[in-house]
Amino acid sequence: MAGTDKDIVVGLDIGTSGIAIAVLENGCGAKQEPLGYGYSPSIGIEKGRIVDMENAVSAVKSALAGVEVLEGVNTGSVYASIDMPGMVTGRGKSRLQFVGKRRITRRDLHEARQQLCQSVLPAGYAVVQVTGIQFFLDGRPVSMPLGCKVRELGMEATIVAAPGEQVEQVRRCLRSAGLRAIQTVAGPAAVTRAVLAGVEQELGVVCVDIGAGMTKAIYINYGRPEHMCIFPVGSGHITADLAVGLHTGMEEAESIKCLYGLDPIAGHINVQNLAGENLHAVPGELVHRIIRSRVEEILDFVNQFIRQLRLTSSLPGGVVITGGGSRLAGLPELAKEWWDMPVRRGIPRAVPEKGRDDETYRYTTAIGLAMWGAGQRPGTRMLKRGMEGGIVGRFKSWLR
Template sequence: MPGTVKKDVVVGLDIGTSGIAVAVLNRSSVAIQEPLGFGFCSSMIMEKGFIGDSEAAAYNVKKALDEALTAAGVPFTTAYVNVDGPELVIRHGSVKQAITRRQVVDARDLIKLQQHLCETVLPEDVLSIIQLDNIRFYIDGEYVFKPQGCRGRELGLSSTVLAAPRRQMDLIWQCLRNAGLPPTTETVVGALAVAQGVLSGVERKLGVICVDLGAGMTKVVFINHNMLYKLSIFPAGAGNITADLAVGLHTTLEAAEKVKKEYGLGLIAGDVHVPNISGSGYNTVPGSLVHKIIKSRIEEILDFVKEFIEELDLGASLPGGIVLTGGGALLNGLTEVAQEYWLMPVRIGFNSLPGEEAPNEDAYRYTTAIGLASWGTGQVYPGMRQKAEKGFKGRIKSWFR
């Protein structure tokens, strides 16, 4: 049809602890990003980054994906999927190689060098690569933004390699294949995708810590000068608060979740009434007990982030402050408590892209998915990782194994 703009559609797929979220964006839009559709499927198939039931996971992924694509009304060509977990491995390294073929850098040189870097810094056969980050190329010792086609004698590369246990990656790839994801699908560390979705360019440049308080994990990342400096994952999140309340109040998870959302970190006068876990009658518990349970778990998470900050040895200098995001960040009173605990400015980070496409109270569910989808638009060499991965001597799982 004359005048119709062709859409370059990319999908962000967030396989989380409490559900699967999908965001479909049009990256060919004149605007920075155009949301086309969203999908969500509540599920508990993921624990600490590992998929428990691959078949159930594939079914739920397909369900959320179909919902988003139906809303978008267009097919997609590229998908980005998150990988997280406490066992995530981060290595930094640099390698060099002579430039052959008339001393002109071509795509084969770049792929070969990335392969060499991964084999050098990550020799373990028990690990599979998620992605490369902080990629910087050099020609004859000088930094070059786009080396392909440049002339020189020596090509250098420095990068951060992010990897996960092979078993974890096997399960994820199996799930994605069974759900019908295309071969062009790429993996991204979830914490970096979240940062992509909620941080401003100024914050990323000046130095900022992003804390993603999810259901089952708390992910913390420090970004400075637009580069990843440190990342850590704590195997506890907002879902643990709900579980603690259910046990402590002898009630159901549904009732515990309601109590958590209603009271948050505020002081509670009097008693709280919750349904008995047996389903008959109600339990009456002191409001002080509810407050103590919530505060205790939150302090454990805040302590983890505090140690992360202290290890950075930043002093009082963190111009971008700390950005809290994720479903757990919505806990009443958390911003004030966190700011006092960390002695740093804290704000809640969210992505405004969902707009009217998703209910306001559910918009936080799509933060990681949106970050994943937008991640691909900022890559210097789109598709480079996928091509390189197939040559990593089996350390990375491709679609054809």
């Protein structure tokens, strides 16, 4: 990073509707200051999958070109999202036994990780990220096993995986755009860093990210992802339904969706025809029914996800909804009634100062990725370990 002494982290989100980039300065403790943002419409990408490599690479480069940061700040190393249907999570374990006592080496840690991943990965899948790692030396939990002298090394972690061919396509796209992926992170996990409070993540919460082409739900407990699911329907489908049902263009349908949301509409409203030249009247009740029908489909998906968790009691943190689709008027109220639990709208932190409110959610995942990356830096990890003996650690002990 010639010309600057700033410690920066870059998050890059490859979304269905757009490529978003967030550049944050990693400050003292848990503080990150925004340095720059970039955005470009997604081309050659469908639901997180690369379908046209040349266009996808061009879209990533276009987003990078839009980032305005200080001269000399290197944005070539990124924390990148992997977001696509078919992603799975699993909690795995591995154990290495030694003949007599000996010191743990980096090779041992690598072998334990490989063994753990192999025990969880489905055939044809690749690791997206390994999170929630716990080490055990001779059965006792420790935070830093390297160099310790023991007879047995145990490891537990949550593995997030996705179809291997598609994961490699995303990585190849980044390389072709001149980027180095320091780490890939599941999009739903990244979002939680941007919108959830630390206590929520420790006590148990479901975060629902309603994007343009996908709805992603993730259950976070004790600070780590326990389960996630991606539903290939998002707010863009509401717009498409309105365009077809009202015989109008996508731009007009999007405006109607944002204007009325889930509010009842009395009488008739005037809608532009497909050519955009004349208006025709449609019943307000029809508009409301089209929007609500698709929203109920999304709410049902999340409800099934929550039921699959088989929690013995209600979620202490409730459900947090975020993403562009969460801005739909009346959605938190309907979701609270539908799921019968507390619901709040999650607002991303470190948003662009000059950005419009309706564009803020473009950067939610990118911001979360940068925050995730900041949490991996040595200084931040040391601070986190120190907190384990504080209020967060006490919460964990109370709940267990």
